[in-house]
Amino acid sequence: MSASEDRLRDLLVRGLAGDTSTYHAFLKELSAHLRAFLRGRLSRLPDEVEDLVQETLLAVHNQRHTYDAGQPLTAWIHAIARYKLIDLLRRRAGRDVLNDPLDDELEVFAASQTEADDARRDLATLLERLPDRQRLPIIHMKLHGMSVVEATRITGMSEAAVKVGVHRGLKALAAMIRDER
Amino acid sequence: MKTDELIAMLASGADAVESHPLRRRFALALGWGAFGTTLLMAILLGVRPDIAEAARLPMFWVKLAFPAALAAGALLAAVRLSCPGVRLGRMPAAIAAPVLAVWLLAAIVLLGATPAERPQLVFGDTWVYCPFIIAALSVPLFGALLWAMKGLAPTRLELAGASAGLLAGAGSALIYALHCTETAAPFLGFWYVLGMSVPAAIGAAIGPSVLRW
Numbered sequence: 001m002s003a004s005e006d007r008l009r010d011l012l013v014r015g016l017a018g019d020t021s022t023y024h025a026f027l028k029e030l031s032a033h034l035r036a037f038l039r040g041r042l043s044r045l046p047d048e049v050e051d052l053v054q055e056t057l058l059a060v061h062n063q064r065h066t067y068d069a070g071q072p073l074t075a076w077i078h079a080i081a082r083y084k085l086i087d088l089l090r091r092r093a094g095r096d097v098l099n100d101p102l103d104d105e106l107e108v109f110a111a112s113q114t115e116a117d118d119a120r121r122d123l124a125t126l127l128e129r130l131p132d133r134q135r136l137p138i139i140h141m142k143l144h145g146m147s148v149v150e151a152t153r154i155t156g157m158s159e160a161a162v163k164v165g166v167h168r169g170l171k172a173l174a175a176m177i178r179d180e181r
Numbered sequence: 182m183k184t185d186e187l188i189a190m191l192a193s194g195a196d197a198v199e200s201h202p203l204r205r206r207f208a209l210a211l212g213w214g215a216f217g218t219t220l221l222m223a224i225l226l227g228v229r230p231d232i233a234e235a236a237r238l239p240m241f242w243v244k245l246a247f248p249a250a251l252a253a254g255a256l257l258a259a260v261r262l263s264c265p266g267v268r269l270g271r272m273p274a275a276i277a278a279p280v281l282a283v284w285l286l287a288a289i290v291l292l293g294a295t296p297a298e299r300p301q302l303v304f305g306d307t308w309v310y311c312p313f314i315i316a317a318l319s320v321p322l323f324g325a326l327l328w329a330m331k332g333l334a335p336t337r338l339e340l341a342g343a344s345a346g347l348l349a350g351a352g353s354a355l356i357y358a359l360h361c362t363e364t365a366a367p368f369l370g371f372w373y374v375l376g377m378s379v380p381a382a383i384g385a386a387i388g389p390s391v392l393r394w
Contacts, residue, residue, distance in 0.1 A: 015192075015195070016197065016198050017197050018195075018196055018197030020192050020193065020194065020195050021192075023192045023195050024188065024189065024192035027188040027191060027192055028185075028188055031184055031188060050184060053184055054182075054184055054187050057184070057187060057188065057191065058187070058191070059334075059394070061191040061195075062394075063265070063333075063334035063394070064198055065198045065199060065202045066202075066203065066263070066264045066265060066333050066334045067264075068264065068267075071264075071266065071267065072266070074266075075265075075266030075267075075268075076264075076265050076266040077265075077266075078266060079265030079266035079336045080265045080266075080334070080336065082336070083265065083336040087393075105266070116183065116184045116185070118183070119182065119183070119184065122182055123182040123187060124182040127182075138190075141193065141194045142190045142191070142193045142194060143190055143193070145193050145194070146194075147194070148194075163196075166194075170191075174394070178393070178394075
């Protein structure tokens with residue numbers, strides 16, 4: 001296994017245990033790998049790359065409970081990236097835009113690209129369309145970095161409702177991205 | 182929103198995640214689904230009255246072991262298909278094995294019977310409704326299993342839907358076998374397999390839309 005595999009897996013496993021700074025580092029490194037991977041495969045749709053990087057990151061986050069620490073991270077990430085890529089191509093009704101076959105798992109961490117283009121789709125705008133019970137917990141906790149207790153004080157929601165709101169809100173965001181095209 | 186802002190947002194306050202949600206979800210779905218299917222059978226059909234006598238016949242146990250083995254294979258496949266990047270491995274063979282075993286048994290039985298006996302061995306008395314009932318009784322299990330998968334992350338949606346349908350069908354056949362009075366392996370090999378294939382085929386058809394995430 002590659003050095004990236006070991007390093008990223010270590011970051012993710014610690015992140016899944018609740019260490020937010022290593023989880024941040026994991027997502028940051030992962031985004032660079034995803035960007036390089038998707039740029040290589042979407043060279044005819046360069047404008048879509050950053051949107052798909054964001055969509056895949058959101059998917060990785062929302063589905064992170066399905067990662068089993070005994071499993072190669074490369075295989076897990078590759079399957080998610082491939083799934084989101086194929087989903088995008090289906091929505092755009094043309095698999096011919098795909099340059100390379102998608103079967104080699106190891107490709108997903110083969111390169112890294114930290115220079116991001118601007119995303120065309122603005123997630124902040126989509127976030128505005130969520131109902132208050134999801135939008136407010138996300139804004140207070142995820143964007144302003146408040147604790148659960150602070151968020152409950154400001155919103156008047158219960159702790160459980162705040163947590164559920166964040167969780168469902170991020171899933172709803174993924175669903176909005178999926179259905180908008 | 183820039184990608185770095187999204188990353189900061191996702192990482193901020195990300196709590197520890199539950200370990201092994203997969204087992205919990207499947208256990209819940211199987212528990213509630215089997216409860217629903219059993220209830221449906223108890224209300225609509227009931228257990229056969231002569232079950233104590235029937236339990237002395239080896240074929241009664243074959244009739245339970247066949248769907249049970251198929252359900253075990255389908256469960257393992259469904260679990261693997263629910264998580265990204267997990268290979269199916271030998272699961273297709275594990276699913277095919279009980280079917281082939283029953284077909285082999287059916288062939289032996291049919292070859293040993295006279296031509297006049299064969300139609301009864303294949304059609305029994307209940308072929309008209311047996312597959313339909315197995316498919317209908319599978320609905321609670323099927324719904325519960327799709328719910329379980331939807332909360333995970335299947336990436337091969339046709340196969341994932343088919344495995345959920347097959348598991349629901351096999352579970353339903355296992356429960357229906359407590360009512361059904363057929364005893365011939367050829368009947369099992371055709372009508373039971375047909376009944377279990379219906380939810381599996383429906384699962385393959387609806388998987389891509391129902392399980393999408």
